[in-house]
Amino acid sequence: MTEEDEAAFDEFLAARTTALLRTAVLVCGASAHDAEDLVQGALEKVYRHWPRIRHDNPESYARRVVVNAAISRSRRRKVIHEITFARPPETAAPQFDLDLRDALIEELRLLPARMRAVVVLRYWEDLSEIETASLLGCSVGTVKSQAARGLARMRARIGALKGTSV
Amino acid sequence: MNIEDELKEAMSAHVANVRASAMTGQTIRRRHRSHVMRFRTAGVAALTVVVAGAFPAYTALTSGTAAPGLGGPATGPTEPAVPPESAAPPESAAPPEGTAGPVAPSESPSDGVDVATPEPLPTETPRPSPSDATAEPQVSMPQDLGDLGDGREFGGIRVNYLPDHLEWGQWSGKNGFGTTSYTTTWNEPGAEPGMYAVQIVVFEGEAAQQMKPRLQSYRGDKAAKRVSVRGADGVIANLGEASEVIKTDGTPTILWFVKRNLAVEVMLSPVLAERLGTQGTATELKKIANGIRATG
Numbered sequence: 001m002t003e004e005d006e007a008a009f010d011e012f013l014a015a016r017t018t019a020l021l022r023t024a025v026l027v028c029g030a031s032a033h034d035a036e037d038l039v040q041g042a043l044e045k046v047y048r049h050w051p052r053i054r055h056d057n058p059e060s061y062a063r064r065v066v067v068n069a070a071i072s073r074s075r076r077r078k079v080i081h082e083i084t085f086a087r088p089p090e091t092a093a094p095q096f097d098l099d100l101r102d103a104l105i106e107e108l109r110l111l112p113a114r115m116r117a118v119v120v121l122r123y124w125e126d127l128s129e130i131e132t133a134s135l136l137g138c139s140v141g142t143v144k145s146q147a148a149r150g151l152a153r154m155r156a157r158i159g160a161l162k163g164t165s166v
Numbered sequence: 167m168n169i170e171d172e173l174k175e176a177m178s179a180h181v182a183n184v185r186a187s188a189m190t191g192q193t194i195r196r197r198h199r200s201h202v203m204r205f206r207t208a209g210v211a212a213l214t215v216v217v218a219g220a221f222p223a224y225t226a227l228t229s230g231t232a233a234p235g236l237g238g239p240a241t242g243p244t245e246p247a248v249p250p251e252s253a254a255p256p257e258s259a260a261p262p263e264g265t266a267g268p269v270a271p272s273e274s275p276s277d278g279v280d281v282a283t284p285e286p287l288p289t290e291t292p293r294p295s296p297s298d299a300t301a302e303p304q305v306s307m308p309q310d311l312g313d314l315g316d317g318r319e320f321g322g323i324r325v326n327y328l329p330d331h332l333e334w335g336q337w338s339g340k341n342g343f344g345t346t347s348y349t350t351t352w353n354e355p356g357a358e359p360g361m362y363a364v365q366i367v368v369f370e371g372e373a374a375q376q377m378k379p380r381l382q383s384y385r386g387d388k389a390a391k392r393v394s395v396r397g398a399d400g401v402i403a404n405l406g407e408a409s410e411v412i413k414t415d416g417t418p419t420i421l422w423f424v425k426r427n428l429a430v431e432v433m434l435s436p437v438l439a440e441r442l443g444t445q446g447t448a449t450e451l452k453k454i455a456n457g458i459r460a461t462g
Contacts, residue, residue, distance in 0.1 A: 010191055017186035025181050032184045040190065044197045104176040112406070112415045114436065123170050124177045138437065149415075155169050 005051050016059055017043070020066050026120040028070035029109040038073060042066045064135050067121070071113045071136075100158060107157040111150050114138075118146040310340035311348060319461060321348030321368030322428055327457030328352055329438075329450055332363050343431075344373030354438075363438050364454065369429040377429040380409070381421055387411040391448065395422040395455045402448055405433075420451040424460045432458075 001009075017039065024035040024042075042065040046058060053061050108116060114136070121132045122143070129147075133140045167175075187193070311320050317334025318325040335351035343349060347369050351362040369377045381401060384390045389411045390403035400422030406412040418439045421431045432454050439447040 013186075013191050013194075017190050018184070021186050022181035022184050025184055026177055032181075035184075036187065036190075039186075040193050040197060043190070043194050047194050047198050100172065101176040101179055104173055105180050108173070108177070112436075115415065119173070120177065123174050142437075142440070151169055151173075154173055158169065158172070 001051055005054065008054050009047060009050050012046075012054070012058055012062075013043070016062065020062060023063065023120065023125060024066050024070045026108070026124055027067055027117045028073050028113075029116065030073070035070070038069050039066055042069050060135070063125075067117055067135060071117050103157050104154060107154055108150075111153065115146045115150045118143055119150040122147050309338060311338035311350070314338055314350065317350055317352065320350055322370060322460055322462045323366075323368055323424060323430060324459050324461050325366065325454070325457060326459065327453050328364060329454075331355060335362060343367050344369060344376050346371040347373040362435050364435070365433045366454075366458075367431040367433075369431070371427055374423070374427045374429045377421065377423075377431075381423070381429070384411055384421060389413045393420065393422075393452060393455075395420070395452070398422050398424070400455065402451055418447045418451060420455050422455060424458060428460055428462075430455070430458055 020043070021032065021035055021039050024030075024039050025032055028035060028038060030038070043062065045065050046053070046062045049061075050058070108119065111119065117136060118132060121127045121135060122129070127135065129140050129143045133143045136143070314320050314334065317336075317338075318328070320338060331354060332352040333355055335353050338348065338350040340348055347367060349365060349367040351365045354363050381399070384401040384403050385392050385399065387403065390401050393400045393402050400420060402418070402420045403411045404414065404416035405419045406416045415436065417436060418434045419431055421429065423429045432451055434442070434447055434451060442450060
């Protein structure tokens with residue numbers, strides 16, 4: 001790898017690592033520390049292929065590697081119950097119901113891995129249905145149905161919490 | 167505020183304090199150097215040493231039970247630092263080649279499925295180009311059981327039926343589902359990254375003992391379907407991430423005992439199951455199960 005490649009990789013890391021780490025935390029439902037190990041492993045793959053991919057949307061490539069690794073890790077059934085979900089930040093959020101937020105995150109954590117990935121990519125990353133389908137390697141119809149089911153569970157949880165339908 | 171907005175706010179708040187470590191670049195390069203060193207060390211002799219059990223990383227990782235939780239000991243900092251996002255990591259401090267610490271544990275999840283895996287499963291990455299295949303032959307794949315040929319005979323069983331066109335996933339894991347358990351997968355040609363079509367786990371000895379109460383539990387669950395596999399009690403169920411029976415989604419799974427102290431679990435990927443439909447999935451699971459024979 002040339003010096004220019006190395007410098008470009010550093011720039012990429014500085015710009016994108018935190019966002020990838022946050023996505024990994026949400027998709028695999030793990031703590032930041034656990035997600036960091038996952039993201040580092042994924043970025044090592046990016047680094048390995050960097051000279052080839054740096055001019056061809058490396059962000060998309062990296063996100064794809066991270067999300068698939070996060071899904072794969074979440075699916076490892078033997079360990080999933082061991083996962084300690086990171087606590088929400090302790091910063092004040094006066095305009096939002098903390099109980100409701102906790103409930104939503106808890107419900108997100110309970111979704112099947114792939115459904116959770118769809119929800120995160122659609123509503124956190126703001127990817128389109130087509131982009132989400134492309135990243136996950138599934139049909140747009142699957143993205144639609146998974147997103148709808150995920151949101152339905154969220155609504156049910158909030159409805160139960162508020163005692164009303166949402 | 168609608169549910170989408172509330173969810174977005176919740177997710178934003180949840181990860182607001184998550185920041186990448188300033189050491190990320192250094193850690194990645196250290197992992198990469200270790201990967202290269204491992205590759206060179208394994209090189210041509212990889213198959214021989216793995217079969218002989220002499221590859222230190224493999225023996226160390228397969229000989230014991232991994233600690234619970236995600237990931238092994240990290241090679242990087244244990245606590246993420248919180249640098250400004252614009253701060254470039256100091257790469258000049260990277261250690262010289264050869265000083266990197268043990269790597270395989272840090273890259274091996276502790277659930278055991280991939281514990282002996284120097285790297286995450288290859289299906290986690292985008293499909294490599296032909297040039298990648300040339301550069302990294304098989305090193306990224308766990309080969310706990312060695313070369314299985316067509317993959318259909320392993321762990322004391324022979325798989326005589328699989329859905330058409332499936333190819334062996336070219337990897338195998340040992341002890342990931344309990345001591346003396348074995349697993350491998352089959353994929354569709356050209357499958358998207360992260361996909362598998364069929365996974366089979368063989369539970370032998372101690373691992374099989376642990377499956378007895380689970381089989382009974384599943385068979386008692388209303389959401390599961392009791393079946394008979396060549397006269398043996400079995401069950402078909404959708405299993406969730408904690409191996410619990412769930413009504414929808416999950417991984418379609420059939421479990422039964424091929425013989426005393428030898429249980430087998432066959433899983434179809436949710437993606438394939440969606441394509442086959444509920445009845446088609448159950449039919450395929452039963453066909454695969456009925457085609458499995460003990461070899462010992």
